[in-house]
Amino acid sequence: MGSVVNLLDxxxxxVTNSLSFSYTTEEELASQILKMFNYDNQNIAIPIxxxxxxxxxxxxxxxxxxxxxxxxxxxxxxxxxRYSSREVILVNSNNLLFEQRVSIxxxxxxxxxxxxxxxxxxxxxxxxxxxxxxxxxxxxxxEFVLNILAPSEIFRRQYEIAVDAGLxxxxxxxxxxxxxxxxxxxxxxxxxxxxxxx
Numbered sequence: 001m002g003s004v005v006n007l008l009d010x011x012x013x014x015v016t017n018s019l020s021f022s023y024t025t026e027e028e029l030a031s032q033i034l035k036m037f038n039y040d041n042q043n044i045a046i047p048i049x050x051x052x053x054x055x056x057x058x059x060x061x062x063x064x065x066x067x068x069x070x071x072x073x074x075x076x077x078x079x080x081x082r083y084s085s086r087e088v089i090l091v092n093s094n095n096l097l098f099e100q101r102v103s104i105x106x107x108x109x110x111x112x113x114x115x116x117x118x119x120x121x122x123x124x125x126x127x128x129x130x131x132x133x134x135x136x137x138x139x140x141x142x143e144f145v146l147n148i149l150a151p152s153e154i155f156r157r158q159y160e161i162a163v164d165a166g167l168x169x170x171x172x173x174x175x176x177x178x179x180x181x182x183x184x185x186x187x188x189x190x191x192x193x194x195x196x197x198x
Contacts, residue, residue, distance in 0.1 A: 025143065026109065026113070026140075026141060026142075026143035026144035026147070027143050027144070027146075027147045027152070029109070029112060029113065029144055030109075030143070030144050030146075030147035030148040030151070031147060031151065033051065033055065033112070033148065034046065034051070034148065034151060036054075037050075037051060037054045039051065040151065041153075041154070042154075043154060043157075043158075045149075045179065045180050045181040046148060046149050046150075046151075046180075048101050048104045048105050048108070048148065048149060049104065051108065051148070052089060052104055052108050055108060055111070055112065056087055057073075057085075057087050057088065057089050057107075057108065057111060058083060058084075058085040058087070058088050058089070059088070059089045059090075059091060059104055060083060060088060060089070060090050060091070061090070061091055061092075061093035061100075062090040062091065062092065062093060063092070063093055063094060064090075064092045064094070067092070067094060067095075067134075068133050068134050068135075069092060069131055069132070069133060070091070070092050070095060070099070070103040070106075070132045070133065070134055071089055071090060071091045071092060071100075071103040071104065071106070071107055071131075071132045072089070072090045072107075072129055072130065072131050072132065073087075073088070073089055073107045073110065073111060073115070073128075073129070073130040073132075074087070074088045074089075074090065074128070074129055075087050075088075075115065075128040076128055077128075087111070089104055089107050089108070091103050091104055096183070097181070098177070098181055098182050098183045098186075099183055101149060101181055101182060102145060102149065102182055102183065102186055103132055105144070105145045105148050105149050106132055106136075106141050106144075106145050107130070107132055108144075108148065109141035109144035109145060109148070110130065110141060112144075113141070113144070115128075115130075142189065142193075143193070145186075146186070146189060146190050146193055149180055149181075149182055149186070150176075150180045150182065150186070150187075150190050152194060155176070155180070155190055155194065156194065156196065158175075158176060158179055158180075159172065159176065159191070159196060162175045162176065173187045173188070173191075176190075
């Protein structure tokens with residue numbers, strides 16, 4: 001396990017378990033992960049729990065004491081004894097399913113981009129716990145989240161289907177939210193990032 005930075009093109013290379021990928025943007029990272037597990041051209045809501053599992057992260061539900069806590073990433077410590085896995089995402093079961101999916105994607109992006117490149121995180125015997133708060137959901141990993149849950153090509157196709165069906169703007173957002181199983185706020189971010197509108 002390790003990290004290689006090519007100073008000529010600033011591509012980041014990642015190797016973990018049987019995963020190997022290289023990318024310059026978070027969108028490329030999401031695209032490669034989807035392609036790796038054959039979810040890249042499927043007209044479905046991306047099964048983010050399965051994708052996380054393929055990447056070495058088990059996902060469990062948990063009731064957190066604060067509604068501001070969306071999810072936690074746990075590595076090491078007693079995690080393996082408790083969850084039969086050294087690397088776990090705990091997602092707040094008090095949140096709606098669509099919100100949980102976004103939280104899982106956000107922590108998966110953090111794990112792939114930051115954690116697996118830091119060998120000390122993966123080797124240390126004590127528990128690494130990273131908490132995702134509601135205020136951090138759409139941060140530097142927004143491009144990864146937007147593209148792992150709603151790949152741009154599929155999103156554009158579904159957007160056109162909704163427009164061709166004569167749906168209002170609210171109807172389009174509702175349709176896309178249900179299709180990709182994400183909150184309406186996510187759809188607004190994605191539409192803005194692609195610079196498309198009815």
